[in-house]
Amino acid sequence: MDRLILLILASILAGFALVKVPLSGTFLAGLEPITDIIGIVAILIFSLFLIYKGLKGLLGKY
Template sequence: MDRFILLMLASILAGFALLKVPLSGTFLAGLEPITNVIGVLAIVIFSLFLIFKGVMALLGK
């Protein structure tokens, strides 16, 4: 289970990396809004999942 939680944390960090990557001035500049949306979704979804798992662990389920 610990490896699964670490994978979720790594996914959140990857979402932050997608938000911070500088794409201006490259041929990928047109994809910047898409990478921002994917980064925000990754952060939100995986964070909510970790919060859910934490609450379930506190409740003993």
């Protein structure tokens, strides 16, 4: 399997982890909106890139 695809999947999982991390009650509670935004952007960017690579592979333009 392509190592780039595995890296992209790991990045998507990291984005989900950033969105779900509980920061309330810690000294990092003020950074929770920032981590949510970074997580959502990471999920969107890497998911769109994964869809692009999949479509390219399906259409034979690999």
